[in-house]
Amino acid sequence: MAKTAFKGYLSGLVQGVGMRYSVSQVAKEIGVSGGYVRNLRDGRVEVYIEGDEERVEELKRILESNEVGTGQIEEVEGEWLEPQENLTEFEIRK
Numbered sequence: 001m002a003k004t005a006f007k008g009y010l011s012g013l014v015q016g017v018g019m020r021y022s023v024s025q026v027a028k029e030i031g032v033s034g035g036y037v038r039n040l041r042d043g044r045v046e047v048y049i050e051g052d053e054e055r056v057e058e059l060k061r062i063l064e065s066n067e068v069g070t071g072q073i074e075e076v077e078g079e080w081l082e083p084q085e086n087l088t089e090f091e092i093r094k
Helices: 021-031 054-066
Strands: 003-012 034-039 045-052 072-081 092-094
Touching: 003 054, 021 034, 021 045, 021 054, 021 092, 045 092, 054 072
Parallel strands: 034 092
Antiparallel strands: 003 045, 003 072, 034 045
């Protein structure tokens, strides 16, 4: 299976609503092999997803359809990358 990575930014009502925890749980449930989620000072949430192309695309689709947590994701913007960080788990960063 091909490996890929996506680094994106979630905007909307995404801080103070458990978004980081919810994204982390969904990533683990669908088998994303690595990545992280963290709050940014500008009110957005940054997400880095790395692993099998199918799983990364699935998590991106879930985020875009706003099926995560109790917040309100209004926009997901980002870019596809070559996997660089070689992460072995999906974590919540501060």
